[in-house]
Amino acid sequence: MLKQEMYYGEELVSYQDLKRQIEKYIYWYNHERSKEKLAGLSPVEYRTQTSQTAA
Helix, strand or coil: CHHHHHHCCCCCCCHHHHHHHHHHHHHHHHHHCCEHHHCCECHHHHHHHHHHHHC
16 A cells, blocks of 8 residues: 555655655654544544543
């Protein structure tokens, strides 16, 4: 999945650039990407909302 979404058809990059791009992608995937199954929230927002409701 990561290869399809980030790197398909892109030039090879240095290790530092690759690491930075992967970290940026992971942050986006967990904090900014909204999911219909999670009521339109990002995974982190959903977990935070669920834990606050349970407390």
